[in-house]
Amino acid sequence: MKNNIPLLEMKEISKSFPGVKALDHVSFDLFPGEVHVLVGENGAGKSTLMKVLAGAYPKDEGEIFIDGEIQSRWNPTAARAQGVAMVYQEFTLLPFRSVAENIFLGREKTIAGMFLDKTSMQQEAGKILKSIGVDVDTQKPVLELGVAEQQMVEIAKALAMDARILVLDEPTSALSLREIEQLFSTVATLKENGVGIIYISHRMEELKQIGDRVTVMRDGQLIGTRKVAEISIDEVITMMIGREINELFPRHHCAPGEVALSVKGLKSGKKVHHVDLEVHFGEIVGLSGLVGSGRTETARAIFGLDSMTADDFEILGKKYKHIDPSLAVDIGVGLIPEDRRRDGLFPILSMEKNLVMVCLRKIFPNGVMKPSVERKTAKEYVKKFDIQPPSLERIVHNLSGGNQQKVVIGKWLAAKPRVIIIDEPTRGIDVGAKSEVHSFMDQLANSGHAILMISSEMPEILGMSDRIYVMHEGRVAGEFPQGTDSEEILRCAMGVK
Amino acid sequence: MNKKNNHAEAEVTEEVQLIHEKPSIGKVLSRFSRLGALLILCIGISLLNQNFLKTTNLINVFRQAAPQIIISLGMTIVFLTGGIDLSLGSVVTLTSVVSGYVLTQTNLPWWCAIIAAVGAGALSGFVTGQLIAIIKLPPAVASYGMLWVGRGLAFAIMGASPFFSFPDTFRYLGRGYFLGIPMPIWIVAIIALILGWFLKYTTLGRSLYAIGANPHAARASGIKLSKTLVSAYILSGMLAAIGGIILAARLNAVDQDMGASFLLPAIASPVMGGTSMAGGQGGVAGTIIGSLIMLVVTNGMNLLGINSLWQQLVTGIVVVLSVWLDVIMRKRN
Numbered sequence: 001m002k003n004n005i006p007l008l009e010m011k012e013i014s015k016s017f018p019g020v021k022a023l024d025h026v027s028f029d030l031f032p033g034e035v036h037v038l039v040g041e042n043g044a045g046k047s048t049l050m051k052v053l054a055g056a057y058p059k060d061e062g063e064i065f066i067d068g069e070i071q072s073r074w075n076p077t078a079a080r081a082q083g084v085a086m087v088y089q090e091f092t093l094l095p096f097r098s099v100a101e102n103i104f105l106g107r108e109k110t111i112a113g114m115f116l117d118k119t120s121m122q123q124e125a126g127k128i129l130k131s132i133g134v135d136v137d138t139q140k141p142v143l144e145l146g147v148a149e150q151q152m153v154e155i156a157k158a159l160a161m162d163a164r165i166l167v168l169d170e171p172t173s174a175l176s177l178r179e180i181e182q183l184f185s186t187v188a189t190l191k192e193n194g195v196g197i198i199y200i201s202h203r204m205e206e207l208k209q210i211g212d213r214v215t216v217m218r219d220g221q222l223i224g225t226r227k228v229a230e231i232s233i234d235e236v237i238t239m240m241i242g243r244e245i246n247e248l249f250p251r252h253h254c255a256p257g258e259v260a261l262s263v264k265g266l267k268s269g270k271k272v273h274h275v276d277l278e279v280h281f282g283e284i285v286g287l288s289g290l291v292g293s294g295r296t297e298t299a300r301a302i303f304g305l306d307s308m309t310a311d312d313f314e315i316l317g318k319k320y321k322h323i324d325p326s327l328a329v330d331i332g333v334g335l336i337p338e339d340r341r342r343d344g345l346f347p348i349l350s351m352e353k354n355l356v357m358v359c360l361r362k363i364f365p366n367g368v369m370k371p372s373v374e375r376k377t378a379k380e381y382v383k384k385f386d387i388q389p390p391s392l393e394r395i396v397h398n399l400s401g402g403n404q405q406k407v408v409i410g411k412w413l414a415a416k417p418r419v420i421i422i423d424e425p426t427r428g429i430d431v432g433a434k435s436e437v438h439s440f441m442d443q444l445a446n447s448g449h450a451i452l453m454i455s456s457e458m459p460e461i462l463g464m465s466d467r468i469y470v471m472h473e474g475r476v477a478g479e480f481p482q483g484t485d486s487e488e489i490l491r492c493a494m495g496v497k
Numbered sequence: 498m499n500k501k502n503n504h505a506e507a508e509v510t511e512e513v514q515l516i517h518e519k520p521s522i523g524k525v526l527s528r529f530s531r532l533g534a535l536l537i538l539c540i541g542i543s544l545l546n547q548n549f550l551k552t553t554n555l556i557n558v559f560r561q562a563a564p565q566i567i568i569s570l571g572m573t574i575v576f577l578t579g580g581i582d583l584s585l586g587s588v589v590t591l592t593s594v595v596s597g598y599v600l601t602q603t604n605l606p607w608w609c610a611i612i613a614a615v616g617a618g619a620l621s622g623f624v625t626g627q628l629i630a631i632i633k634l635p636p637a638v639a640s641y642g643m644l645w646v647g648r649g650l651a652f653a654i655m656g657a658s659p660f661f662s663f664p665d666t667f668r669y670l671g672r673g674y675f676l677g678i679p680m681p682i683w684i685v686a687i688i689a690l691i692l693g694w695f696l697k698y699t700t701l702g703r704s705l706y707a708i709g710a711n712p713h714a715a716r717a718s719g720i721k722l723s724k725t726l727v728s729a730y731i732l733s734g735m736l737a738a739i740g741g742i743i744l745a746a747r748l749n750a751v752d753q754d755m756g757a758s759f760l761l762p763a764i765a766s767p768v769m770g771g772t773s774m775a776g777g778q779g780g781v782a783g784t785i786i787g788s789l790i791m792l793v794v795t796n797g798m799n800l801l802g803i804n805s806l807w808q809q810l811v812t813g814i815v816v817v818l819s820v821w822l823d824v825i826m827r828k829r830n
Binding site: 305335 | 698699711713717718719721
């Protein structure tokens with residue numbers, strides 16, 4: 001079965017975004033009937049590579065070969081025509097339409113070019129599903145299927161488009177153990193049929209179960225490709241980390257003060273099961289963990305954006321049963337959100353209006369604003385954070401990512417919170433702005449603020465934190481002092497003992 | 498110590514070199530494009546008919562426009578939050594019927610009628626707001642429901658016979674003059690000033706824009722979403738009530754259908770005045786200009802003796818053209 005010509009070969013692919021080199025001469029190949037696992041930390045470049053493969057991002061450099069033939073024009077249509085299909089974590093099925101309708105969405109079979117040929121669609125859909133060992137009623141609306149079955153329909157949809165290169169992005173993250181088994185047997189059937197599968201996962205045990213080869217990426221670079229049979233999980237983890245911290249972090253550690261925020265037994269929604277944590281004044285506490293481990297949801301629960309319950313919830317020496325964002329603002333808690341476009345900015349409003357939005361009710365307690373005071377406050381933060389261009393009337397939609405982040409941080413600091421939760425402080429901003437944000441955080445902590453920092457970037461966690469909590473599947477799985485080895489943290493985050 | 502700090506801070510902030518970006522000609526043009534359109538319209542009509550520019554005609558136009566402008570201002574507030582209030586026409590009917598009831602069926606003084614009407618408007622807005630903010634109905638659905646509730650209540654209060662012949666003190670609000678200017682114009686002016694100030698210089702006014710601009714960020718910034726939304730609908734209900742009072746006072750009678758015709762112009766006027774239905778953008782001045790454009794067009798057509806059959810067609814074209822002009826201007830910037 002081993003064929004010498006790879007189904008897919010990506011050679012020396014590079015891709016840059018403003019300020020970031022997301023892919024740096026990465027090569028990747030895939031043989032028919034193979035499961036090639038792609039691993040790497042958050043932000044290592046896996047999804048960028050997959051988006052290049054799908055044609056969603058144009059590549060800056062490099063070449064793509066299919067069946068050994070060079071592909072000169074590569075775009076979403078060409079990728080689909082060559083049989084590339086993606087199954088993402090979020091499904092793209094229409095919930096109220098039937099299984100068959102979903103499988104043939106956009107490519108419906110018709111009679112005389114006008115009428116839907118339901119019978120033949122159902123038959124065909126049934127055939128495809130059977131070929132991957134799945135037995136579901138093709139007339140059922142997708143809504144009534146379980147998560148795993150929905151995923152199978154998603155895969156069947158890809159196969160109906162004659163997919164030969166199937167990308168499964170974290171396919172097991174939403175599945176139960178039994179459902180995972182079902183998925184794996186489907187994957188085995190697909191292999192027999194000669195489909196090549198690129199499998200992205202954070203779960204190390206799955207690597208051994210279904211992978212043939214594994215490729216490790218880090219910081220947009222290819223670290224290595226190995227046969228799964230010839231490598232241990234420990235070695236894979238070392239490859240994933242294996243980095244010296246070469247960025248300089250401006251953290252001046254100081255002795256922590258009293259407890260500012262203390263949470264015990266925090267539960268919220270489906271992602272936060274049991275979180276205990278404590279943040280002291282003068283401290284930056286890092287909250288690490290993989291994507292989906294419940295870090296952001298923990299922050300949202302503490303700030304009152306999502307409903308929550310806790311055995312004990314104490315902020316600035318006072319116990320609270322419930323909290324909502326406006327109460328949080330009043331008692332001096334700030335949340336600088338992960339998704340700044342959604343939760344942080346008012347894109348169509350001016351910089352001045354954005355900067356004073358949180359502190360308005362504090363500086364004008366009787367509800368009547370004084371334009372001169374408003375302007376002065378906004379000016380102060382433009383100066384403090386060196387926001388460019390320093391034009392208060394500028395609509396924030398038109399600012400660069402780094403400056404938008406500074407506006408969001410400035411907006412929060414203007415309200416003078418004592419406890420600051422900051423989620424991914426430097427996501428998507430350039431290197432210069434990054435180190436500026438880091439020095440603000442250092443100054444804030446050393447001037448007596450309590451900071452809880454969520455970050456997916458290991459160097460940031462290690463470089464900025466006084467203490468580190470690691471979350472795994474909705475729980476705080478470990479607490480580490482400053483200076484802990486990154487490998488230990490990653491193991492804890494992955495649930496590897 | 499504290500003073501010293503303040504002083505130091507003041508010094509620091511003075512150093513900031515802010516850029517005051519000079520607005521481009523295009524931006525200035527687009528800012529005044531609506532006013533310009535209104536002026537061109539007026540000049541055009543006055544060239545065709547000498548009577549248009551006469552003070553009596555202009556005052557007359559403005560007086561008739563008063564209820565429409567006030568109701569449109571109510572809609573503007575709701576638009577700013579990204580919502581819509583389809584019940585406003587019904588609220589006009591309901592509140593004018595309530596005032597008519599108090600004036601003719603009870604022995605209460607005339608100002609009780611005003612309080613009752615404004616109260617009814619506020620209550621209706623409160624219910625609509627609760628349906629949207631607490632029960633999370635889409636604004637169009639909640640207010641459409643309230644449209645029928647308002648109409649139904651108006652019918653129930655009125656029974657079979659309309660209310661008419663109100664006391665002179667009440668009619669003064671619709672027909673009287675103060676310092677040579679009709680009362681409705683005074684009322685519009687006062688409301689416009691207060692509302693303009695409210696939207697620009699109060700934290701609640703700013704919160705309305707914030708919610709319209711980005712409800713998620715507004716909540717995450719500590720703005721009380723439900724409270725703010727409900728106040729927006731209460732305000733718009735109260736404004737519709739004031740419109741209803743002026744209308745009742747001018748007509749000296751109320752019936753079950755008097756408010757319905759105000760709804761669609763109340764949607765069109767803010768949009769023509771540059772208020773975004775998606776929320777976060779717009780204001781009082783634009784809506785007044787938008788309402789005036791529509792009324793000047795109608796008045797002009799009457800003066801020019803255009804067949805009333807064609808008038809609606811022309812109105813439709815004017816609405817579309819003026820919004821189109823606005824879209825072009827915005828795209829250019």
